[in-house]
Amino acid sequence: MSDERHEAMRALARARHLVKKDLQGKRQQIWSLMLRLGRIYPGKTTWGPGHMRWPTAQKIEYREQRIAFEELFEGIRQEGECLERLENAIREVVPEWSLSEVVAALQAVRGIHLIAAVGVLAEIGDLLSNPARADGLSGSRALRKLDRYKVKRSGVTKAGHGRARRISWPQK
Structure with missing residues (x-):
């Protein structure tokens, strides 16, 4: 690229x-x-x-x-x-x-249109090659707390890339 x-x-x-x-x-x-x-x-x-x-x-x-x-x-x-x-x-x-092929792949997700897909990819790059990196950059990975018997999940961390998180996701 x-x-x-x-x-x-x-x-x-x-x-x-x-x-x-x-x-x-x-x-x-x-x-x-x-x-x-x-x-x-x-x-x-x-x-x-x-x-x-x-x-x-x-x-x-x-x-x-x-x-x-x-x-x-x-x-x-x-x-x-x-x-x-x-x-x-x-x-x-x-x-x-x-990243045109990745843009097309992202549009397969319900609610993500071309403009939103381009916005996300322009900010965080090729997220399909490394999904964990994309989660971390966008701040969309939920926090997990391990308890003795179960996993407790909290909200989104909001620690990642703010502009990528704020991209609007209107319907197609």
Whole structure:
């Protein structure tokens, strides 16, 4: 595996992660602004097409609040477009990556899509060649305490690679 090529893929995956984080922050800011204005979304699912139309239909009385809202909403649109460009770039370069076969193997696990698989592999490398190392790096290995008659298991250690642990795992 070319270290430079792997670092390039890691940079692309991290850029996507940062844009996703910024998008979530802007959504939270709009949500907070609407709550401060006493506006509560009546639907059940948020940030789908219906929810995206709802804020724009709201009448905001003061110009200052309208400007703040419009800027935040424009930021969401821009971040969404950037996220789409980065995800398309990831999809485009994965076939050329040395870990493309491992990406395909990871996608066989329910709930892991291409972007999440690339994010994990970009951070911790080829986890199929050494699963124990992958557990340790990700911090996903549960602690075990040996008692005289039984093994007690505790939660995840959280001692490993934080960025690999925080990768989102949406459904395919």
